Amino acid sequence: MAVQAKRTSPAATSSYAPRSRRSRHLAFFSGLPHYVDSGDCTWVCEFCGAYFWYVERVLKFSTPAHPRYSHCCQDGGVVLPYPSAFAPQFVALYQNLNFMKDIMAYNSMFSMSSFGANVDEVVNHDRGPYVFKISGQISHRIGSLSPDPIKGPRFLQLYLFDLEHEVQNRLRAIDGPRKRDLDSDIVQFLVTFLGANNEYVRTFKTAKLMADESNLDFYAVRLFNNVADCRYGLPSPGSLGCIVSGDDTTCTTYDIVVFSHSGRPQRISKLHPSYMPLQYPLLFPYGEEGWSPRLKMGNRRGVTVNMYYAYYIHARQHIWSPILNSSRLFQQYLVDAYTCIEESRLDYITKHQSNLRCDYVSGVGF
Ligand SMILES: [Zn+2]
Numbered sequence: 001m002a003v004q005a006k007r008t009s010p011a012a013t014s015s016y017a018p019r020s021r022r023s024r025h026l027a028f029f030s031g032l033p034h035y036v037d038s039g040d041c042t043w044v045c046e047f048c049g050a051y052f053w054y055v056e057r058v059l060k061f062s063t064p065a066h067p068r069y070s071h072c073c074q075d076g077g078v079v080l081p082y083p084s085a086f087a088p089q090f091v092a093l094y095q096n097l098n099f100m101k102d103i104m105a106y107n108s109m110f111s112m113s114s115f116g117a118n119v120d121e122v123v124n125h126d127r128g129p130y131v132f133k134i135s136g137q138i139s140h141r142i143g144s145l146s147p148d149p150i151k152g153p154r155f156l157q158l159y160l161f162d163l164e165h166e167v168q169n170r171l172r173a174i175d176g177p178r179k180r181d182l183d184s185d186i187v188q189f190l191v192t193f194l195g196a197n198n199e200y201v202r203t204f205k206t207a208k209l210m211a212d213e214s215n216l217d218f219y220a221v222r223l224f225n226n227v228a229d230c231r232y233g234l235p236s237p238g239s240l241g242c243i244v245s246g247d248d249t250t251c252t253t254y255d256i257v258v259f260s261h262s263g264r265p266q267r268i269s270k271l272h273p274s275y276m277p278l279q280y281p282l283l284f285p286y287g288e289e290g291w292s293p294r295l296k297m298g299n300r301r302g303v304t305v306n307m308y309y310a311y312y313i314h315a316r317q318h319i320w321s322p323i324l325n326s327s328r329l330f331q332q333y334l335v336d337a338y339t340c341i342e343e344s345r346l347d348y349i350t351k352h353q354s355n356l357r358c359d360y361v362s363g364v365g366f
Helices: 010-016 021-030 088-093 097-101 103-110 155-159 163-173 177-181 184-197 199-213 275-279 305-312 328-351
Strands: 114-119 134-142 219-225 240-246 257-259
Touching (some): 134 275, 134 328, 163 184, 275 328, 305 328
Antiparallel strands (some): 114 134, 219 240
């Protein structure tokens, strides 16, 4: 008859607890989880050049000598662009330890939209690596173009008003204990770099100039992305446009319309291509477009939100990505991206209620 050893409680074994230092060490290490060495992340997708561990291969289509991977690009179906080359000074910032330590504060300083979430900081009170954790939903909101006379310019307004004191205004807009560590030289560099290269900054500045020349006191700016349905080239200047009109503009919840004077910040749809670039200018420094329903694969099927984010969070040969090198900001971006994926799933369920024959999704999304 087989006899199974019974696990006893610590109290029951207290009289047999190891006494010597060697025994205590052995007891400590025997309680740790068992680790398996999976080798190095040196295997490469044959289609897009993404790096993988060997164990991540698709078993069905792999041989021992020829592993296949598909999570990155769906067997070459998804091809998305990267900027042709990042400016060396911008890349050098990501090797600057002072910048990396406060990269979330620097990004917040240059965001054109505000980040709304219930961030749980308690998880970081103990020792260990930084963890970005939220509860509830994430929202990005964009305010008016004109600053509040009492609070002064914030977010997008910092790009347009009181430009002589832009660095001081940006430093003043940041709250928190990290504020004293922020470097005004880095802020000055980013002001110059984004002002010269970011499509959103250029577009909003042009819109304000047009409104000023036309002596418009009350106006609205509607953003639109000027890209073709099937995009396999690199992002180019002029891919973003705007329409300046009176403030009687009607808009849907999907559109981004920024009013010159508005009491309430407008919530941006997670499925809008400008959702991420407006919030993360340090990850999209040239104003590259985010996910759009118009993105197509090689077989003309649409690129899903999941495919889009999976493509860009893979490291690739000979490609430098600010997203993958942004440390703590990368964690925030990942959490944000996951909520976008979830929202797109809910959106799909909402629109296809009549086609779905599952009781558990009935009424979801309303
Ligand atoms: Zn691939």
